[in-house]
Amino acid sequence: MNNIKHLIDPMDLSIMELEDILGLANDIMKNPKEYSHLLSGKILATLFYEPSTRTRFSFEAAMMKLGGNILGFSEPNSSSVSKGESLSDTIKIVSTYADIIAMRHPKEGSAKVATIYSSVPIINAGDGGHQHPTQTLTDLLTIKSLKENLEGHVIGICGDLKFGRTVHSLIKAISRYKNNKIILISPEELTIPQYIRDEILIKENIPFIEVERLEDVIDKLDILYMTRVQKERFFNEEDYIRLKDSYILDQSKMSKAKKDMIVLHPLPRVNEIAQEVDKDPRACYFKQAEYGMYVRMALILKLLEVR
Amino acid sequence: MNNIKHLIDPMDLSIMELEDILGLANDIMKNPKEYSHLLSGKILATLFYEPSTRTRFSFEAAMMKLGGNILGFSEPNSSSVSKGESLSDTIKIVSTYADIIAMRHPKEGSAKVATIYSSVPIINAGDGGHQHPTQTLTDLLTIKSLKENLEGHVIGICGDLKFGRTVHSLIKAISRYKNNKIILISPEELTIPQYIRDEILIKENIPFIEVERLEDVIDKLDILYMTRVQKERFFNEEDYIRLKDSYILDQSKMSKAKKDMIVLHPLPRVNEIAQEVDKDPRACYFKQAEYGMYVRMALILKLLEVR
Amino acid sequence: MNNIKHLIDPMDLSIMELEDILGLANDIMKNPKEYSHLLSGKILATLFYEPSTRTRFSFEAAMMKLGGNILGFSEPNSSSVSKGESLSDTIKIVSTYADIIAMRHPKEGSAKVATIYSSVPIINAGDGGHQHPTQTLTDLLTIKSLKENLEGHVIGICGDLKFGRTVHSLIKAISRYKNNKIILISPEELTIPQYIRDEILIKENIPFIEVERLEDVIDKLDILYMTRVQKERFFNEEDYIRLKDSYILDQSKMSKAKKDMIVLHPLPRVNEIAQEVDKDPRACYFKQAEYGMYVRMALILKLLEVR
The missing domain is CATH 3.40.50.1370 (Aspartate/ornithine carbamoyltransferase)
Known part of the structure; x- marks a missing residue:
C-alpha cells in the first residue's frame, strides 16, 4: 500500500x-x-x-x-x-x-x-x-540482556502452550537463533499446536522435548518461561488435581534449578509463581517488564x- | 460578568x-x-x-x-x-x-x-x-482553505436538517457571507426549522431552495455537506424505502457532480457516504477533521x- | 524496608x-x-x-x-x-x-x-x-497562608465528626501547634470518636468544647471548617428535622461571624454551604482547593x- x-x-x-x-x-x-x-x-x-x-x-x-x-x-x-x-x-x-x-x-x-x-x-x-509483537520483543531483549545472547540456551516453556499467544510468538522468534534447545512443559491437553511443532520446531531443526511436569526438567534449564494454566482448560478434575502443582513455581522447585537460570513471565501472573519466588535473584519477570x-x-x- | x-x-x-x-x-x-x-x-x-x-x-x-x-x-x-x-x-x-x-x-x-x-x-x-461552535469553525476553515473563500458558492446541505445542530450553525455562519446559494436536501419530515427559514435565510436574503432528492441537484453544487438521516425520523416505512437511497452518497451520484465539488461531513459517518467515495479526490471529510x-x-x- | x-x-x-x-x-x-x-x-x-x-x-x-x-x-x-x-x-x-x-x-x-x-x-x-494526608497538608497550608500562622486560633469544626477522616487528621495535625482552641460542632450521634478525645485533645492539653448548634458559637470562631452531615447518620427523623439547619451555613449565620473568620471545606460540598455564601470574602474553600x-x-x- x-x-x-x-x-x-x-x-x-x-x-x-x-x-x-x-x-x-x-x-x-x-x-x-x-x-x-x-x-x-x-x-x-x-x-x-x-x-x-x-x-x-x-x-x-x-x-x-x-x-x-x-x-x-x-x-x-x-x-x-x-x-x-x-x-x-x-x-x-x-x-x-x-x-x-x-x-x-x-x-x-x-x-x-x-x-x-x-x-x-x-x-x-x-x-x-x-x-502481541512487543511482548516478543520484550522477551528477546530480556534474554539477550540477562544471558548475553540469544543462542545456545536450554529454554523451558511452561504452562498453557496451546492457547498462549506469547508462547507461540516466542517459539517462532527464538527458532531463528542457533543452538537453542526447547523443553515444552504442559499438561497433555495443553501442548503446543501441531503447526508450531511441524512448521517451526521440526522444520527449523530445533531440538525439543515435551514433558508434563516442571520438577522433572527444571535442573536442566537456562531460562524458564512461565505462563498460567487455567483450571477450565483441563478435560477432567482428576487430571487437574494430579498436575496443578506442577505448574506452580515455588522455592522448593527453584532449589533444584541452576544458579544462573532466569525466570520470565509475560505478566500479569495470578498464582502460577508463588510470591516467595519474587525475592530470588533468578526471578526476572519484573525486570522483564522494565525491558x-x-x-x-x-x-x-x-x-x-x-x- | x-x-x-x-x-x-x-x-x-x-x-x-x-x-x-x-x-x-x-x-x-x-x-x-x-x-x-x-x-x-x-x-x-x-x-x-x-x-x-x-x-x-x-x-x-x-x-x-x-x-x-x-x-x-x-x-x-x-x-x-x-x-x-x-x-x-x-x-x-x-x-x-x-x-x-x-x-x-x-x-x-x-x-x-x-x-x-x-x-x-x-x-x-x-x-x-x-x-458545537468549533465544528462550525472547522467547516468554515475547510471551505475557505479548499475553495479559497467563503463567498459565491452553491452549497448543498443534505440529510436531517431538522435536528442537525451542525447544519443550523453552518447555515447561520455562512449567511453572513455574500453571494452564496443554499440548496437544502431532505425528506419532507426533516426540513429545516421554520425559524432558520424565516429569521436567517429570508431575513438575510440568502437565495435557497428545498428539494427532496440529492440526485436532482448534485450537478449544481460547489460544496456538498452530508449528514445522516436516521430511519427512526421518518413518519412511515413507505417514505423511508422510497427515499433512503437519496441520502446515501455513492460513486454513481458523484459521477454527476462537478469536478471541483467538495464533499464535507462532520463525522462520525455511518453509511450515508459509501466507503467507495473515500478514494474520490473530492471527498474532503477526513481533511476536514484535520482542519x-x-x-x-x-x-x-x-x-x-x-x- | x-x-x-x-x-x-x-x-x-x-x-x-x-x-x-x-x-x-x-x-x-x-x-x-x-x-x-x-x-x-x-x-x-x-x-x-x-x-x-x-x-x-x-x-x-x-x-x-x-x-x-x-x-x-x-x-x-x-x-x-x-x-x-x-x-x-x-x-x-x-x-x-x-x-x-x-x-x-x-x-x-x-x-x-x-x-x-x-x-x-x-x-x-x-x-x-x-x-488522606494531602488534604491535611492542604488544610494546614490554607490556614497558614490566610491566617499567617498555625497557632492561637479558635477553630470550629462542624458536621459529621464521627466518620469524617479529614476532620480526624486535621485535629491530630493542629494539636501539634500551640494555643489553639477547638470547638466541635455536631449532632450527638456524630461527635468525635473517643480515642481522638482521649489520646489527642486531652492528652495534648488542647482546650476544646463540644456543642450541637453552629449558630451558638459561630461568633467566636477564627476558622470554621465545614463538613457534610448525611441524613442517614441520624438515629431518628425527629432529631434530623430539629438539627439539620444547624449544619447548613448560610448568610444569616455568616452575619454573626467575625469579619476575618475564614470558612474552609474539603469539598465536594453538596448543600451544607449555601451557594449565597460563595460570594462572601470569608468563603475560602475554592482558594483552599488551589492551595x-x-x-x-x-x-x-x-x-x-x-x-
Missing part, C-alpha cells in the same frame, strides 16, 4: 531489523538522557479497545521518556466506537492527529486492517489471541525513522 | 474575530513549528460529560501541538459528578488548575452556565443538541490572548 | 518536615516559573482505584506545573485490576515506569502495603475512610528530593 513501516506480527521483522531494535534498546538503557527529547512535539495515540493497563503504561511511559505526548483511550466505552464509528474511520482520523499509533483490539487481524487506512505507523499491542519499556522506546524511534 | 473571552455559540464571534481565527489557523498550518512551544506550561482541561473521542482528541492534539498539557476526563463515570458535585463547583475548582477549559455536556446551555463560574476561558465542545485541529489551535491561542 | 520516603499518614511527617513542605509551597506560589521545569522528564503515576476527579486533577496539575508527565487510570475498570492482578504486582511494575506514585484505594491500609513493593515514593491519595495544588507540588519535590 505505502512505505510506512508498521509492526503487526513479530515475524514482520527481519533478524537484522530485530537486532537493530535490540541494539538501540540497549543503548537507550545505557544513555537514557540522550534520548529524552528526541520526540518532543510528537504524539503517540494509544487506542485500547480492550483494557490492559500494563501494556498501555509501558507504551505511554516509553513515549514520555522520549519527550513525546500521549493521546488515547483505555477502554471502548469512552470512545466513539460506542457511536458506531468504523475502525477504518477512527484510524483515518487519529492518524491525522498522531504521529504513531499503538492499538489493542479484541478482534484478530484488526491491527493489520488498520494499516490499510493509517497514514502513520501502527504498532499491534495485541489483537485477540493472535499476536518492555525500553524495547518499545527503540521500536517507536525505529518506526518513526528518528534512529 | 467579566472580561474573559469564551466561545459558547458560533455567533458569539464577529466576522472580524472569525476571520482572525481562520487567518491564524492558516498560518499555523503553514508554520507549525513556530507555534509548537507557545503554550508550554499551560493546561487545557477537557471535561467530557459525554464521550466523544474525535472531538476530545482534536482538542487535546491541538493543545499538545502548541506545547501545552492536558487534564481531563472522557466520561462522567470517572468524575466527581457521580458524587453529586454541582457543575458550578467543578468549574470553579478546575479553573484554578487549568488555563482554559473545553467542555461537552448533554444538557443544553450548560457551557453558558459554566462561564458564570469560570475564571478561565470556556470552549463549548457541544451542549446537547444545541451548539478541525488547526482551527482549535487558533481558537485556543486567541482565547488565551497569546496571538 | 528501604530509604525511600513515602507519605501515607499525615503524622508520618515531623513538624520540621511539615514546615519545610509548607515553606516550599509558599515559595512556589510566589515564584511558580522557577519551578516549572524542575521535573521535566519525570513521571507521576496516578492510580485511582476509586474515582476522585478533584484529587486526581490536583495531583496531575501539580505534576504538570513542575514540568512532569502523567501516567494513570481514573477508575479500576480500565485497569489490569479487573484481570485479577494483585496490588503488589501492579505497584512493582508501575514503579519501574514512574518516578513517583499517587494512589487512591477503597481499602484501608492499601497505600501502606504498596510501600513494601514500591521502588519509588508512594503518596496516599486516600485509602477508604482511613487517611491543595501548591502543597502537592511541594510534597512531590520533597519526596523526589529535588528540593
Whole structure:
C-alpha cells in the first residue's frame, strides 16, 4: 500500500531489523538522557479497545521518556466506537492527529486492517489471541540482556502452550537463533499446536522435548518461561488435581534449578509463581517488564525513522 | 460578568474575530513549528460529560501541538459528578488548575452556565443538541482553505436538517457571507426549522431552495455537506424505502457532480457516504477533521490572548 | 524496608518536615516559573482505584506545573485490576515506569502495603475512610497562608465528626501547634470518636468544647471548617428535622461571624454551604482547593528530593 513501516506480527521483522531494535534498546538503557527529547512535539495515540493497563503504561511511559505526548483511550466505552464509528474511520482520523499509533483490539487481524487506512505507523499491542509483537520483543531483549545472547540456551516453556499467544510468538522468534534447545512443559491437553511443532520446531531443526511436569526438567534449564494454566482448560478434575502443582513455581522447585537460570513471565501472573519466588535473584519477570519499556522506546524511534 | 473571552455559540464571534481565527489557523498550518512551544506550561482541561473521542482528541492534539498539557476526563463515570458535585463547583475548582477549559455536556446551555463560574476561558465542545461552535469553525476553515473563500458558492446541505445542530450553525455562519446559494436536501419530515427559514435565510436574503432528492441537484453544487438521516425520523416505512437511497452518497451520484465539488461531513459517518467515495479526490471529510485541529489551535491561542 | 520516603499518614511527617513542605509551597506560589521545569522528564503515576476527579486533577496539575508527565487510570475498570492482578504486582511494575506514585484505594491500609513493593515514593491519595494526608497538608497550608500562622486560633469544626477522616487528621495535625482552641460542632450521634478525645485533645492539653448548634458559637470562631452531615447518620427523623439547619451555613449565620473568620471545606460540598455564601470574602474553600495544588507540588519535590 505505502512505505510506512508498521509492526503487526513479530515475524514482520527481519533478524537484522530485530537486532537493530535490540541494539538501540540497549543503548537507550545505557544513555537514557540522550534520548529524552528526541520526540518532543510528537504524539503517540494509544487506542485500547480492550483494557490492559500494563501494556498501555509501558507504551505511554516509553513515549514520555522520549519527550513525546500521549493521546488515547483505555477502554471502548469512552470512545466513539460506542457511536458506531468504523475502525477504518477512527484510524483515518487519529492518524491525522498522531504521529504513531499503538492499538489493542479484541478482534484478530484488526491491527493489520488498520494499516490499510493509517497514514502513520501502527504498532499491534495485541489483537485477540493472535499476536502481541512487543511482548516478543520484550522477551528477546530480556534474554539477550540477562544471558548475553540469544543462542545456545536450554529454554523451558511452561504452562498453557496451546492457547498462549506469547508462547507461540516466542517459539517462532527464538527458532531463528542457533543452538537453542526447547523443553515444552504442559499438561497433555495443553501442548503446543501441531503447526508450531511441524512448521517451526521440526522444520527449523530445533531440538525439543515435551514433558508434563516442571520438577522433572527444571535442573536442566537456562531460562524458564512461565505462563498460567487455567483450571477450565483441563478435560477432567482428576487430571487437574494430579498436575496443578506442577505448574506452580515455588522455592522448593527453584532449589533444584541452576544458579544462573532466569525466570520470565509475560505478566500479569495470578498464582502460577508463588510470591516467595519474587525475592530470588533468578526471578526476572519484573525486570522483564522494565525491558518492555525500553524495547518499545527503540521500536517507536525505529518506526518513526528518528534512529 | 467579566472580561474573559469564551466561545459558547458560533455567533458569539464577529466576522472580524472569525476571520482572525481562520487567518491564524492558516498560518499555523503553514508554520507549525513556530507555534509548537507557545503554550508550554499551560493546561487545557477537557471535561467530557459525554464521550466523544474525535472531538476530545482534536482538542487535546491541538493543545499538545502548541506545547501545552492536558487534564481531563472522557466520561462522567470517572468524575466527581457521580458524587453529586454541582457543575458550578467543578468549574470553579478546575479553573484554578487549568488555563482554559473545553467542555461537552448533554444538557443544553450548560457551557453558558459554566462561564458564570469560570475564571478561565470556556470552549463549548457541544451542549446537547444545541451548539458545537468549533465544528462550525472547522467547516468554515475547510471551505475557505479548499475553495479559497467563503463567498459565491452553491452549497448543498443534505440529510436531517431538522435536528442537525451542525447544519443550523453552518447555515447561520455562512449567511453572513455574500453571494452564496443554499440548496437544502431532505425528506419532507426533516426540513429545516421554520425559524432558520424565516429569521436567517429570508431575513438575510440568502437565495435557497428545498428539494427532496440529492440526485436532482448534485450537478449544481460547489460544496456538498452530508449528514445522516436516521430511519427512526421518518413518519412511515413507505417514505423511508422510497427515499433512503437519496441520502446515501455513492460513486454513481458523484459521477454527476462537478469536478471541483467538495464533499464535507462532520463525522462520525455511518453509511450515508459509501466507503467507495473515500478514494474520490473530492471527498474532503477526513481533511476536514484535520482542519478541525488547526482551527482549535487558533481558537485556543486567541482565547488565551497569546496571538 | 528501604530509604525511600513515602507519605501515607499525615503524622508520618515531623513538624520540621511539615514546615519545610509548607515553606516550599509558599515559595512556589510566589515564584511558580522557577519551578516549572524542575521535573521535566519525570513521571507521576496516578492510580485511582476509586474515582476522585478533584484529587486526581490536583495531583496531575501539580505534576504538570513542575514540568512532569502523567501516567494513570481514573477508575479500576480500565485497569489490569479487573484481570485479577494483585496490588503488589501492579505497584512493582508501575514503579519501574514512574518516578513517583499517587494512589487512591477503597481499602484501608492499601497505600501502606504498596510501600513494601514500591521502588519509588508512594503518596496516599486516600485509602477508604482511613487517611488522606494531602488534604491535611492542604488544610494546614490554607490556614497558614490566610491566617499567617498555625497557632492561637479558635477553630470550629462542624458536621459529621464521627466518620469524617479529614476532620480526624486535621485535629491530630493542629494539636501539634500551640494555643489553639477547638470547638466541635455536631449532632450527638456524630461527635468525635473517643480515642481522638482521649489520646489527642486531652492528652495534648488542647482546650476544646463540644456543642450541637453552629449558630451558638459561630461568633467566636477564627476558622470554621465545614463538613457534610448525611441524613442517614441520624438515629431518628425527629432529631434530623430539629438539627439539620444547624449544619447548613448560610448568610444569616455568616452575619454573626467575625469579619476575618475564614470558612474552609474539603469539598465536594453538596448543600451544607449555601451557594449565597460563595460570594462572601470569608468563603475560602475554592482558594483552599488551589492551595491543595501548591502543597502537592511541594510534597512531590520533597519526596523526589529535588528540593
